Amino acid sequence: MAEDLKISSGDKAAQYESLIPQIKALLTGETDAVANMANMAAALKEQFKWFWVGFYLVKDGELVLGPFQGPVACTRIALGKGVCGTAWQQEEILVVPDVDAFPGHIACSSLSKSEIVVPMVKDGQIYGVLDVDSEELNQFDEVDAKYLEQVVQLLNA
Numbered sequence: 001m002a003e004d005l006k007i008s009s010g011d012k013a014a015q016y017e018s019l020i021p022q023i024k025a026l027l028t029g030e031t032d033a034v035a036n037m038a039n040m041a042a043a044l045k046e047q048f049k050w051f052w053v054g055f056y057l058v059k060d061g062e063l064v065l066g067p068f069q070g071p072v073a074c075t076r077i078a079l080g081k082g083v084c085g086t087a088w089q090q091e092e093i094l095v096v097p098d099v100d101a102f103p104g105h106i107a108c109s110s111l112s113k114s115e116i117v118v119p120m121v122k123d124g125q126i127y128g129v130l131d132v133d134s135e136e137l138n139q140f141d142e143v144d145a146k147y148l149e150q151v152v153q154l155l156n157a
């Protein structure tokens with residue numbers, strides 16, 4: 001197992017291209033989903049220095065906080081509530097340039113300014129979401145959506 005992370009520079013796509021094989025190496029041989037999500041969140045936070053990176057898992061009809069890196073977070077989120085619950089309900093990646101402009105945004109931290117949420121799908125069912133927050137407005141775009149979708153698919157490999 002590779003536990004050293006090489007932080008790369010360059011544009012966002014180049015950083016993802018360097019990071020994804022390293023995440024694959026971190027996950028290789030490990031079957032525990034919680035351990036894999038924890039290492040994935042840590043790798044993403046280390047590479048990009050985002051404010052918060054973590055997972056919410058579907059349990060008993062709501063999203064429940066899973067492994068994460070960053071300050072304390074909301075523990076439970078209902079279907080259709082906030083950015084995470086909306087991404088889950090709509091079954092699509094949501095990129096929010098300004099969380100204060102998102103109707104019904106749940107402010108786990110007032111420091112969060114922008115957010116991306118990527119549903120985690122296995123066998124056609126959403127079983128959780130990857131949630132990433134930034135202290136900067138307009139932090140996320142289609143490049144993040146493309147690569148973060150690839151990252152969460154590594155959990156299903």
